[in-house]
Amino acid sequence: MSSLLKFSIKQKHREYRKKRKEKIFKGNSVQCSICNSEYREFGPFGNTKRKNSKCHKCGSLERHRLIWKYIQDKKLIAKSIRLLHFAPEKVFYDIFSESDDIAYFPCDLHPKVYDYKGKTIINKVDITQIPYETDSFDFILCNHVLEHIPNDALAMSELYRVMKPNGLGIFQVPIDYDRDKTYEDFSITSPKARLKAFGRRDHVRWYGKDYKERLTNTGFEVTEDDYISSFTKEEQFKYGFDSTELIYLCKKPMQ
Numbered sequence: 001m002s003s004l005l006k007f008s009i010k011q012k013h014r015e016y017r018k019k020r021k022e023k024i025f026k027g028n029s030v031q032c033s034i035c036n037s038e039y040r041e042f043g044p045f046g047n048t049k050r051k052n053s054k055c056h057k058c059g060s061l062e063r064h065r066l067i068w069k070y071i072q073d074k075k076l077i078a079k080s081i082r083l084l085h086f087a088p089e090k091v092f093y094d095i096f097s098e099s100d101d102i103a104y105f106p107c108d109l110h111p112k113v114y115d116y117k118g119k120t121i122i123n124k125v126d127i128t129q130i131p132y133e134t135d136s137f138d139f140i141l142c143n144h145v146l147e148h149i150p151n152d153a154l155a156m157s158e159l160y161r162v163m164k165p166n167g168l169g170i171f172q173v174p175i176d177y178d179r180d181k182t183y184e185d186f187s188i189t190s191p192k193a194r195l196k197a198f199g200r201r202d203h204v205r206w207y208g209k210d211y212k213e214r215l216t217n218t219g220f221e222v223t224e225d226d227y228i229s230s231f232t233k234e235e236q237f238k239y240g241f242d243s244t245e246l247i248y249l250c251k252k253p254m255q
């Protein structure tokens, strides 16, 4: 069987499963802040099958809906901006690549793993050596990337360098708030040992409460925003948010 045919069969199965789920979860108790679809509940997702997590239509997860709601509410993305996006999540890629107002630069160290069909090419970029000019981006999205990077201080300093003065970024990472200090041990290198130590096979650390300080040390003005607590419990369920997530909004001050 040709790989193209295999792909098209897979695609059909995916579409079928999606339609079926949309039917099963029909309702209006939850609403996706990205695609506006309404359901009885979002689908379960993740190793632990978190409830009320994945949108049946656009595939958004808790953190995507939270970040998008935040960006919209705070009007963080204006027209005519240059936007750099690391490890581009599909839900955001689809919005930005379709926008005529945004000069959009999605990138990843391994761009071949993405099969997105948008019009913007995903560039190969090493976050510790960003091939763009200093002071060149108005907004940077870099979610769930830094926990994979051994020299995260260098990555942060590169994010800082390419951001325009007064520019903004959202840099989310998984954080264990029971730890005061970030835990990293570079002698742990095997996927199995990393899974045990850091919760994932490809993570190199567990960030702790000092994550904000690590960003501040780079030069950013950091707002650790407990935005989620501005919503009632009912609203948090409605939008399918993870009630423990804080938003890390980083600004490069004017020099």
Ligand SMILES: [Zn+2]
Pocket (backbone or CB within 6 Å): 032, 033, 034, 035, 036, 037, 055, 056, 057, 058, 059, 060
């Ligand atoms: Zn959605």
